[in-house]
Amino acid sequence: MNGVTGRMGTNQHLVRSILAIRRQGGVTLPDGGKVVPEPLLVGRSEDKLRALAEEHALERWTTDLGGALAEPDCEIYFDAQATAARAAAVEKAIAAGKHVYCEKPSAPDLESALRIARLAREAGVKHGVVQDKLFLPGLRKLRALVDAGFFGRILSVRGEFGYWVFEGPEPAPQRPSWNYRSEDGGGILADMFSHWRYVLDHVIAPVRSVYTLAATHIGERVDERGNPYRCTAEDAAYAVFELEGGVVAQLNSSWCVRVDRDELFELQVDGTDGSAVAGLRDCRVQTGGETPRAVWNPDVPNPLRFRDSWVDFEGDAGYENAFKVQWELFLRHVAHGDPFPWDLFEGARGVQLAELATRSWRERRVVEVPELPA
Numbered sequence: 564m565n566g567v568t569g570r571m572g573t574n575q576h577l578v579r580s581i582l583a584i585r586r587q588g589g590v591t592l593p594d595g596g597k598v599v600p601e602p603l604l605v606g607r608s609e610d611k612l613r614a615l616a617e618e619h620a621l622e623r624w625t626t627d628l629g630g631a632l633a634e635p636d637c638e639i640y641f642d643a644q645a646t647a648a649r650a651a652a653v654e655k656a657i658a659a660g661k662h663v664y665c666e667k668p669s670a671p672d673l674e675s676a677l678r679i680a681r682l683a684r685e686a687g688v689k690h691g692v693v694q695d696k697l698f699l700p701g702l703r704k705l706r707a708l709v710d711a712g713f714f715g716r717i718l719s720v721r722g723e724f725g726y727w728v729f730e731g732p733e734p735a736p737q738r739p740s741w742n743y744r745s746e747d748g749g750g751i752l753a754d755m756f757s758h759w760r761y762v763l764d765h766v767i768a769p770v771r772s773v774y775t776l777a778a779t780h781i782g783e784r785v786d787e788r789g790n791p792y793r794c795t796a797e798d799a800a801y802a803v804f805e806l807e808g809g810v811v812a813q814l815n816s817s818w819c820v821r822v823d824r825d826e827l828f829e830l831q832v833d834g835t836d837g838s839a840v841a842g843l844r845d846c847r848v849q850t851g852g853e854t855p856r857a858v859w860n861p862d863v864p865n866p867l868r869f870r871d872s873w874v875d876f877e878g879d880a881g882y883e884n885a886f887k888v889q890w891e892l893f894l895r896h897v898a899h900g901d902p903f904p905w906d907l908f909e910g911a912r913g914v915q916l917a918e919l920a921t922r923s924w925r926e927r928r929v930v931e932v933p934e935l936p937a
């Protein structure tokens with residue numbers, strides 16, 4: 564597990580996924596056998612690795628990636644490093660014959676993303692990319708509504724993602740400073756559009772075009788060491804997508820908004836027969852029959868409480884941590900050959916959308932999203 568001292572590596576992947584899977588006794592295979600992952604922690608800082616290993620009573624850690632890749636009992640290479648460092652390390656792991664699983668975006672540019680996908684295919688190793696939002700309760704409920712035909716014909720989708728990321732030094736920023744430097748693989752387009760691709764493609768309908776206006780609203784921030792730095796990457800992106808079937812999707816992504824929502828991400832879907840608002844956990848719906856008859860009249864106090872005519876949609880009970888659910892599927896894929904469609908080619912589609920959205924912004928025009936070459 565490389566990059567495991569980072570925010571995502573420690574919290575979501577080590578503690579809430581791999582250690583949680585170990586605590587439950589592993590992942591059960593169809594024949595009743597168990598797969599219990601044994602992590603080897605890899606990183607750049609001895610001190611951080613030692614502290615992390617001690618905290619979780621783990622014995623295996625190293626700063627030597629080459630040495631880790633030479634360990635014959637390590638079958639899977641996992642990467643949650645800062646994005647700019649990922650493709651080269653994944654390439655080394657594939658050359659060492661490891662199966663690979665990594666965070667999104669799989670690479671900083673489409674060419675590198677396709678390159679590692681093809682290398683993995685040619686090497687015959689199993690591969691996957693984190694697409695955690697698909698496993699969040701709120702989006703699984705939304706997907707269940709789409710599958711059930713709840714919306715009738717889907718007309719439009721509007722999403723709000725974001726929160727205020729402190730500039731530092733106090734309150735301390737909640738995100739790493741490289742996120743705000745394009746030379747280090749930062750920027751909200753690379754970060755969030757790699758999510759929006761699979762969310763739109765797999766929950767609503769395939770993305771066909773994109774128009775984006777992005778901005779660097781905050782020009783200077785303070786880094787982990789307390790030093791001010793110039794922000795070279797965009798910290799907000801406002802995008803309109805056309806989806807297959809003529810669905811229009813608008814998504815705002817921003818690290819410079821104060822939240823007046825129930826959740827940090829909300830996606831509203833409006834259809835001819837009903838609407839839904841899905842968050843990370845919850846999903847509420849309004850049917851055509853429950854739709855209030857709104858009439859524009861600012862001269863009198865509003866007689867309708869619009870939010871009262873929405874009801875919670877519970878879906879199937881029993882949702883687990885999204886990262887852990889996908890890890891279990893990947894472990895079953897490796898150990899038993901169960902299907903795992905969220906591979907490096909799928910990851911490359913996310914990188915493609917981020918790249919095309921960036922082009923749209925730079926060239927101030929709508930950009931078509933072509934099929935990816937295999």
Ligand SMILES: NC(=O)c1ccc[n+]([C@@H]2O[C@H](COP(=O)([O-])OP(=O)(O)OC[C@H]3O[C@@H](n4cnc5c(N)ncnc54)[C@H](O)[C@@H]3O)[C@@H](O)[C@H]2O)c1
Nearest residue numbers: 566567568569570571572643644645646648666667668739
């Ligand atoms: N799936 C999600 O929802 C989600 C959310 C946030 C971040 N991510 C992805 O996870 C990855 C890690 O993000 P994070 O927020 O944990 O970052 P982080 O800065 O907290 O951690 C980065 C890790 O990479 C290592 N690293 C290696 N080379 C580096 C370099 N040159 N500069 C900085 N760090 C380097 C660090 O030591 C650290 O362990 C990113 O690719 C990001 O896109 C995914």
